[in-house]
Amino acid sequence: MTRPLAKALVLDFGGVISKTLFETHDLTERALGLAPCTLKWLGPFATDSDPLWAAMQRGEISERDYWLTRSREVGRMVGEDWRDMETFVKRARGADPETVIRPEAARAITLAADAGFRLAILSNELDLFYGADFRSRLSILKRFDTIVDATHTGILKPDPRAYQSVLDELALEADNCVFVDDQRRNITGAAACNMRTVLFDVRNPAASYSEALRHFGLQFE
DSSP, X not given: OOOOOOSXXXXXSBTTTBOOTTTTHHHHHHHXXXXXXXXXXXXXXXXXXXXXXXXXXXXXXXXXXXXXXXXXXXXXXXXXXXXXXXXXXHHHHOSOGGGGBOHHHHHHHHHHHHTTOEEEEEESSHHHHHOTTTGGGOGGGGGOSEEEEHHHHOOOTTSHHXXXXXXXXXXXXXXXXXXXXXXXXXXXXXXXXXXXXXXOOTTOHHHXXXXXXXXXXXXXX
C-alpha cells in the first residue's frame, strides 16, 4: 500500500533554512574586518580539523556550548568580550539576513506552501542565536504556520516534548509530518516520536530538500 502524502514540513532553522556560519566565513571576516582565512573551524565540513565540533557530536558538549565558545573566540579577535551567540550572529549577519538564507530552502518552502501543505519551524535557539528582530526581517518566514523555539519554551530537541509541541501547534499526528534537521540526535528523537525524518546534509542541500519533498509528491526544482 502506498504511504499517504505528508501534510506538514517541519524544519530546523540553522543549517537547514539558513547557511551555516561555517559556509559564510568570508562574509563574517569582511563584516568584522578580519583578514581572509582567519576563521579556520569548519564543523561538519572538516570534522577532523575541528575537535570542538567532534566533541559536540559525541554529546560531550551541547550545540549552545560549541557556539558560545566560538563566539567568545571571535569576539577576542576583534578586541571585544562577547558573552552570547546573538552578538556574534548580529555582527556577522545583521546587515542583510536574506543573504544567508539557502536558495534551496527558499525554493522548497515556496513549493510546499504553494501546494497547500503546512509549514513549521522547530528550533532550539532561533531567537537566542539570531535575536528577536531577526524573524521580522526575513520574508520567507511569513510562509510558516507556526514557529516553536526553545529560546522561549525551554524544551530542547531531542526531548520528546519539543516534537509534541510542534505537533500540537499544527494539530497533526506525527506520521503526517516530515521533520528535517542537520543534527543526527535530533532526527533520532523525531523518529522515536514517529515523525517522518530527513537528516539534512549541509554539504548537499538540494538532495536533502528533494528527499523531503518526495513525501509530499513534489519535485524539487
